[in-house]
Amino acid sequence: MDEQLFLKKLNSLCTSKEIFDLLSSLEVMSDTMASGALQRISEVEVDDNGLKNPEEVLENEVFRALCFQFEFESSKLSNTGLLNALQALVKLRIDPQSTVMASLLSEGEERLGKEQLTVKNLCALGESLLELEGPSCATLEQIVNHMQEKDIEKWSPTEIVMVYKMLQVTVREGKQYQDLLNRLNSVTLTTVSQLSPESTSIILNSLVVLHQTRAVPLVTALCKHSVKHIPYFTGDELVNVLEAFLYFGHREQIFTEALETHVPKSIFTMHPQTVSKVMQYCCRKMILSKPIFDAVAEGFISDADRFTTDQIAGYIIPFGTLNYLPPSASSLFRKLETILHTRLNHFQPHTLVNLLHSCVLIQRYPVNFLPKIFNPYFLQQLQAQPPGLDRFVMSQLTQLFLTVTLECPFYEGPRLLPKYQVKAFLMPHSSLDVHLLRRVKTGLLYLLKKRTYFASEVSTPYFYTVDIEIKLDEEGFVLPAAQCEEVHRRIALCVDGQNRFCVNSHNLLGKEAIKQRHLQLLGYEVVQIPFFEIESLQNCRKMAEYLHKKIFPHTYGLSC
Numbered sequence: 001m002d003e004q005l006f007l008k009k010l011n012s013l014c015t016s017k018e019i020f021d022l023l024s025s026l027e028v029m030s031d032t033m034a035s036g037a038l039q040r041i042s043e044v045e046v047d048d049n050g051l052k053n054p055e056e057v058l059e060n061e062v063f064r065a066l067c068f069q070f071e072f073e074s075s076k077l078s079n080t081g082l083l084n085a086l087q088a089l090v091k092l093r094i095d096p097q098s099t100v101m102a103s104l105l106s107e108g109e110e111r112l113g114k115e116q117l118t119v120k121n122l123c124a125l126g127e128s129l130l131e132l133e134g135p136s137c138a139t140l141e142q143i144v145n146h147m148q149e150k151d152i153e154k155w156s157p158t159e160i161v162m163v164y165k166m167l168q169v170t171v172r173e174g175k176q177y178q179d180l181l182n183r184l185n186s187v188t189l190t191t192v193s194q195l196s197p198e199s200t201s202i203i204l205n206s207l208v209v210l211h212q213t214r215a216v217p218l219v220t221a222l223c224k225h226s227v228k229h230i231p232y233f234t235g236d237e238l239v240n241v242l243e244a245f246l247y248f249g250h251r252e253q254i255f256t257e258a259l260e261t262h263v264p265k266s267i268f269t270m271h272p273q274t275v276s277k278v279m280q281y282c283c284r285k286m287i288l289s290k291p292i293f294d295a296v297a298e299g300f301i302s303d304a305d306r307f308t309t310d311q312i313a314g315y316i317i318p319f320g321t322l323n324y325l326p327p328s329a330s331s332l333f334r335k336l337e338t339i340l341h342t343r344l345n346h347f348q349p350h351t352l353v354n355l356l357h358s359c360v361l362i363q364r365y366p367v368n369f370l371p372k373i374f375n376p377y378f379l380q381q382l383q384a385q386p387p388g389l390d391r392f393v394m395s396q397l398t399q400l401f402l403t404v405t406l407e408c409p410f411y412e413g414p415r416l417l418p419k420y421q422v423k424a425f426l427m428p429h430s431s432l433d434v435h436l437l438r439r440v441k442t443g444l445l446y447l448l449k450k451r452t453y454f455a456s457e458v459s460t461p462y463f464y465t466v467d468i469e470i471k472l473d474e475e476g477f478v479l480p481a482a483q484c485e486e487v488h489r490r491i492a493l494c495v496d497g498q499n500r501f502c503v504n505s506h507n508l509l510g511k512e513a514i515k516q517r518h519l520q521l522l523g524y525e526v527v528q529i530p531f532f533e534i535e536s537l538q539n540c541r542k543m544a545e546y547l548h549k550k551i552f553p554h555t556y557g558l559s560c
Helices: 003-010 016-024 031-045 054-058 061-072 079-091 099-113 119-136 138-147 157-172 178-194 197-209 216-232 235-247 253-266 272-284 290-306 309-321 329-346 349-361 376-384 391-407 434-448 510-521 540-551
Strands: 455-459 465-472 489-496 524-530
Touching: 003 016, 003 031, 016 031, 016 054, 016 061, 031 061, 031 079, 054 061, 061 079, 061 099, 079 099, 079 119, 099 119, 099 138, 119 138, 119 157, 138 157, 157 178, 157 197, 178 197, 178 216, 197 216, 197 235, 216 235, 216 253, 235 272, 253 272, 253 290, 272 290, 272 309, 290 309, 290 329, 309 329, 309 349, 309 510, 329 349, 349 376, 349 391, 349 510, 391 510, 434 465, 434 489, 434 540, 489 510, 510 524, 524 540
Parallel strands: 489 524
Antiparallel strands: 455 465, 465 489
């Protein structure tokens, strides 16, 4: 039978029995036809759990005859026949120590040493060795060295992907191939539009593992190209893409929009780990996507009983971080409470603290579970596990304690011992928009006439730092900021730049919302000065007029 006709007929067959019947009808076949038959058998008989019908395949006389032929005539095989057969037998999980595998491997490595293999052959051999021996395989380095001598511009997308996979493992073993990578990155940039979902995901993952932070044009092109593949990525592939977006600090509005279309439609079929990664992406990029968050809430209510504790935290924590309650919030937190009652002891200590802390950010109070958190034994467990009781963790514990003190007066359980409390919450420099603060201070100076009438970045006795504090006496007159007597009212100005809000949104982040809530409960009059209200104010006088209306709404306007 003609080789092309045979391969066409072969690809129409769907069971190993049909393939064996076809092979039995032939008197003569080339090694390409024989290896093609093995490859087709591996395609129809192997699934995620391995070989579906081992006895029907491995004990079949035709199959055994094929293996016998490949074993004893390996030196006569074409490169394509040899390496296709090797790939098929690897996929069929044939014992690597068997004589047929040893013969094919030996022949492949001998031809490698004699430099008889094309790029396509090298990729096929590399893929088989990766499957059989993993990243520690010494021959992989030899293959990559041969690759460096080849003309990269002529490689196909499939070959490019395979080389990235091999580089990923060889570089992990401490080898350096940055020159090859630079050439490969440049060529890949020209082929991005041809890449499949799988190839796009593999290359992005390799770029992360290989720390290719300078390959910005390629990363940008791949991230944009990935948008159209979102409905077609497998769960693992989408996770790789999201991790690349996070690693390279990339954000695409059209990518978020594509997720907003895909996630609500697929939430009940997506793997929880994939959904957790989507939520992590939104959380880290501060993207409050209501379509995604609402769908994730519904998925949690429906399926959370089968989630791992890390997945539970991955679903819930972003709601607190981004300060969002979905329409199904009551059902969502009722489901979470039920799970915590049954599985509280299954959570890792740090995961549990992160989870409960995120709940109080959005005024969901886990009072039934705080006795465990404030228990000295639990705190010792926290201390024993990385990162231990660092400043960040102690700030979370202190804020949990402050929340029940201020917002849950009915709580009568154990309290957080003073030695586990911080004296002041960390205020990352990045959370304060220095330029915006300077503009507000200039406007205040214009309004109040003296710099002594307000103080900036004031540490309070209650853990929080106030952006700007103004003190008033009983009659409403402004007092010098340094005065401590006869203070009747304290006004806390929260100068909220863009980085205190979700991206492209007026929705305050959870950590800022709880701060303003607590300052109010501690007796401050909180006045929010958000960036979007003042960015259009052109001069000092307009800023002063705005501040007058915000801070002193019941007094007459500016006298100057």
